[in-house]
Amino acid sequence: MSLTDFPSLERFPRVPLLDGPTPIQRLHRLEAALGDALGGVQIFVKRDDHMSLGGGGNKLRKLEYLIGAAQAEGADTIVTVGGLQSNHARLTAAAAARAGLACELVLGRPVPRDDGDYERNGNVLLNGIFGATVHTLPPGENALAAAQMRAAQLRSQGRRVFLMPTGGSTPVGALGYMRCAQEIGAQAKAIGAEFAEIVVANGSAGTHAGLAAGLYAAGKPASTVRSFSTLADGEQARRTTLELTEATLRLVGIEASLGDADIQVDGRQRGAGYGIPTAQMRDALRMMARTQGLLLDPVYSGKAFAGLLADLRAGRYAAGRQVLFVMTGGTPGLYAYRSIFDAQ
Numbered sequence: 107m108s109l110t111d112f113p114s115l116e117r118f119p120r121v122p123l124l125d126g127p128t129p130i131q132r133l134h135r136l137e138a139a140l141g142d143a144l145g146g147v148q149i150f151v152k153r154d155d156h157m158s159l160g161g162g163g164n165k166l167r168k169l170e171y172l173i174g175a176a177q178a179e180g181a182d183t184i185v186t187v188g189g190l191q192s193n194h195a196r197l198t199a200a201a202a203a204r205a206g207l208a209c210e211l212v213l214g215r216p217v218p219r220d221d222g223d224y225e226r227n228g229n230v231l232l233n234g235i236f237g238a239t240v241h242t243l244p245p246g247e248n249a250l251a252a253a254q255m256r257a258a259q260l261r262s263q264g265r266r267v268f269l270m271p272t273g274g275s276t277p278v279g280a281l282g283y284m285r286c287a288q289e290i291g292a293q294a295k296a297i298g299a300e301f302a303e304i305v306v307a308n309g310s311a312g313t314h315a316g317l318a319a320g321l322y323a324a325g326k327p328a329s330t331v332r333s334f335s336t337l338a339d340g341e342q343a344r345r346t347t348l349e350l351t352e353a354t355l356r357l358v359g360i361e362a363s364l365g366d367a368d369i370q371v372d373g374r375q376r377g378a379g380y381g382i383p384t385a386q387m388r389d390a391l392r393m394m395a396r397t398q399g400l401l402l403d404p405v406y407s408g409k410a411f412a413g414l415l416a417d418l419r420a421g422r423y424a425a426g427r428q429v430l431f432v433m434t435g436g437t438p439g440l441y442a443y444r445s446i447f448d449a450q
C-alpha cells in the first residue's frame with residue numbers, strides 16, 4: 107500500500123482545530139552546535155507545537171476526532187482526566203470552548219509536588235481561563251474512576267456526557283496521528299526527504315500508535331517511529347503502544363498482527379518517574395532554546411529530545427541520514443517548573 111491508497115479517514119467525524127499542516131523545519135544551528143559528534147546527520151522537526159488554538163500541541167490532533175465523535179453522539183459536555191499539569195486537559199478545555207461544549211476536568215496527582223508553581227501556574231492557570239470546571243483530587247485517588255462517577259452524576263442531571271480517557275489515547279483519538287503520518291509523508295516527498303526515524307515522546311501512547319498505524323497503512327515499517335517513554339516503564343509503554351496501534355488499524359479496517367520489533371519504545375529517559383525532571387532533559391531543552399530559539403516542554407518533549415541527542419552522539423544514524431523529531435508542545439508546563447531553570 108502507498109500514500110495514494112491510504113485508507114480514507116473521511117467517514118470519521120472530525121472538527122478542524124488546526125490551521126493546516128504544521129511546518130517541518132531543519133535545525134541548522136543545532137546541527138552546527140553538535141559539530142563532529144553529529145556525523146553528518148540532518149535533524150528536522152515537525153512543529154506540532156505550532157498551532158493557534160489554546161497554546162497548541164499534539165493533543166489537538168486527537169481532539170479533532172474526539173470532539174468530532176462527541177458532537178456526532180449529540181454530547182453537550184466533555185469530561186476528561188489527567189495529571190494536575192496535563193496538557194491534554196488544557197487543550198480539551200480550549201477545544202471544548204471552540205466547539206461550544208461544557209468541559210469538566212478531573213485532575214489527579216501523579217507527580218509528588220504541591221508547591222505554588224505546580225498548583226497554580228502553567229496549565230492549571232489556563233484551564234480556568236478557558237472556563238473549564240476543574241475537580242482536583244487528593245494524592246492517590248484514581249482520576250478515571252472519579253471521572254466516571256462525575257460523568258454518571260452529570261448524566262443523572264440530564265447532561266449528555268462524552269468521557270475521554272487519559273491523553274485522549276483511544277483508537278479514535280489516535281486517528282489524528284494517522285492523519286499526521288500521511289501529512290508527514292506528503293511533506294517529506296515535497297522536500298525530498300526520507301526520514302530514517304521519526305522520534306517522539308510517549309505518555310499515553312496515542313501519538314506513537316497513531317503515527318505507527320499511519321506508516322503501516324502507507325506500506326512503511328511501523329518501526330520507523332521511535333518513542334521515549336515518560337510515563338510507564340519502557341516495556342509497559344511498548345505493549346500499550348502495540349495494542350493501540352493494532353486497535354487503531356482495526357478501526358480503519360486493517361487487520362495487522364505486529365511483532366515486538368515493530369514498536370520501538372526506549373525507557374531510558376524517564377528518570378525517576380513521570381514529571382520528575384532529569385539533568386539530560388534540562389540540558390536538551392536549553393540546547394534547543396539556545397541554538398534554535400524553540401521551546402520544548404519539561405515533561406515529555408524535553409525528555410524525548412534528550413534521548414534523540416544521546417542517540418545522535420552515540421552514532422545511531424549513519425552520515426547523510428535524516429531524522430525527524432515531532433515537537434509535541436506542552437510549553438505551558440515550563441511555568442510549573444520555574445525552579446529547575448532558575449540556575450544558569
Ligand SMILES: Cc1ncc(COP(=O)(O)O)c(C=O)c1O
Nearest residue numbers: 193309310311312313406434436
Ligand atoms: C506535550 C506532550 N508531548 C507528548 C505527549 C505524549 O503523547 P501521548 O500521550 O499521545 O503519548 C503528551 C501527552 O500528554 C504531551 O502533553
